[in-house]
Amino acid sequence: MPKAPEIEPDWELVRKRNFVERLKHEKGGLAVLDDLPAMIAAGYEAVPEEDMVRLQWYGLYHDKPKLGHFMMRVKVPGGRLTPRGLRTIGEISQRFGRGHGELTTRQNIQLHWLEMARLPEVLATLAAAGLTSTGACGDNVRNITGCPVAGLDRDELFDCRELLREAADFFIRNREYSDLPRKHKITVSACVHQCNAPEMHCIALLGTLRDGQPGFAVKVGGGLSTWPRLADDLGVFVPAAEALDVLRAILDVWREDRRYRLSRARARLKFMVDDLGPRRFRERVEARLGRPLLDGTAPAAPASETDHAGVHPQRQTGLAYAGFPVYLGLMNGEQMLRLADLAAEISGREDGREEREVVEIRLTRRQNFILANLPAERVPEIVRRVAAIGFPLAAGNLRRLAIACTGNPFCNFTVAETKGRLRQIVDHLEAAFGEQAAALGELRLNLDGCPHACAHHWIGDIGLQGTTLRERGAAGERLQGYDLFLRGGLARGAAIGRPVLRRVPGDVVHLAIERLCRAWIDGREPGEPIQQFFTRHSDEQLIDIAGVPAEVLAR
């Protein structure tokens, strides 16, 4: 059956079938800002639900229940924050929210409990510090991510921070690109470790050199959510100076084809790439550009995943960067302020034109941060002081690498505990393995509360997705369970995991995970990654391994 209609639908049909297209046509998402004063004057109760949807264009989602509190997603392109930027976010969290804050898997920071009446102040405060939440949600180019040690790392092919900034600036508030068929995720980096997960982005620009000249290979059509797909190599080489034009042409090909606006269930770029295949998709891009692209090949995937944690000398003599774990990705407003103060103090100033000297806070994909441009001789002192803020460098791999989505109590989609459950699982594994915890290596736990996969459960060493059980609690309440996804991963073994264990009760899921880990440690070939161990065992074997003791089941 053809998945995309053969005849391109007209706008009338698109708007008839697709509520969001109709809503955007009546009033664009960005336009809601002009109405904000009137909305505030009328009071939250009187504001139409449609305008609540439009607020997504400013990075705002309703917290749960939908009674007037908002989550705000602040974009941090490339994950790069100055001390002043972080201080501003911390101040907003404390002044306008309730001190909460969380780092996301796409280098954003999310705040909660914001009230509509304070939004103009919040947005102005952000803007004054050179930050924005515009386009962080809704049908926009979302935060453009990159390697968190861009410009610092000794192995980096070349520095592409300028391009990343240019692309981010170009798409933000650009009306043409603020009415996309759906959300759109771009990543740009020249990190040899490909730490930015190019496999699962709509568009990934992968730095490569040709005759010593910097340029990019392009991967397209990756994404997770309910239809996970690894990106395809477009087979091109794009000189760095033409990269933004190519990004635009790819977006144009997609956003101008109304076939991908009829159904939001198939509106992401990955569906178009899958329908056409990379070769025909490339032809469409070339036609849109009006010229052919040079042939090229994407750099080979690295052997394993890298997150740049720990202390490393920088390319710049005398400077070092240090990657600190943030357990569960939670960083509250007070911690932001203290970290910003520390960074400013080390820098000797807040902000600077010579950015190499200012201590930057770089956000990572695994919800951690890196302090950049540290004077090498002061690193031990800085590590002690960051630990005092609540981020010990030696927190252990498990805590560092475990990620969970926002979940309860804030998210309207989640059906299960996320960060709280992850804490329980990690704490249990630490206690259960004790001295042996090192044997777990760099185990990546990715836990989500719903199928949207904000925490990438499809590609964790062990991925978890929340669900509910058929069985009820004593008072008839819903009980939480988790599907366990195994065999997924990024880098050389990039693969989409499968839900091998289904509906494991929430109160025993930590035991199932412990057993899977023990079986791997005891049964692995020398150096065998957990993904490979899971791949060479059948579903039945893995279910048997994870079997939870009868006395627990009887509880």
Added chain:
Amino acid sequence: MIHEPLSQGAPSALSVPRPATVSAAPGAPGARGVPAAPGAHRDLLDEFEAGQLANDFDAATPEEMLEWALARWQKQLAICTSFQAEGMALFDMAWRIDPAVRLFTVDTGRLPQETYEIMEQVRERYGAAIEVHVPEARKLERMTTHFGPNLFRRSVEARLLCCSVRKVEPIRGALDALDAWVTGLRRDQWASRANIRKIEIDHDHGGLAKINPLADWTAEEVWDYNRAHDVPVHPLYARGYTSIGCMPCTRPTGDGEDPRAGRWWWEKNAPKECGIHCPLETGGLEHELEAMLHGGEAER
């Protein structure tokens, strides 16, 4: 026509439904659930399979969708209806494919007489035994004794409690015994429904499959179908109702009036979208209900 949507490894429409992983592996964690009745099978999609099917079926007609789902789940599938236009269209389509298709509804105890009339009409017209689920007597007794029969007018919380006892819990009970259910959700109804897929896993209700065959239909197409097939129409539509639920909580809306004014119009400080835009079928109602009645479970 039997639809064959997947090229690789998907169970064909006519294959014997396989037991879910859970029952295939005694001692596995999932086996903790209530044991299935003898002879009953569990054929539960997993998330990956559901995603692939949803993509393959995205342009399928409602009839194709139903034909496939009925062949796969047979008696483990049922259509849920409150006798509004969407549910009636779906039932008519499904009945033409398989007259033994199961249809269930909830009698909340506060339905308008017209709903009972159309129930009779459906029984007669299709020879169908409508499965009627009712609230748990003791809970209802406790609730009305304690808060009175019209508690829904007191506060949003009280109304949510009433919805929970009279509607949500009976539907959950019905879903517990199924492997798949069919809803009349449509994408053009509201922003949060614009993303629904024709096949999803219903993680709000124990992970059964949720089939939304009318996802890409407009209201007009539903009415056209019903007219063309002489499908019984709920009498309250003719009196200006746009959404039909419990009698005290729905009312007709005038021309040009927002249909949202047809439900819980007296409420102040109700959660946004808690009216007609976040129903039980999307999980939205239950999320609001749990957050409002039980508070955030993990206040960070």
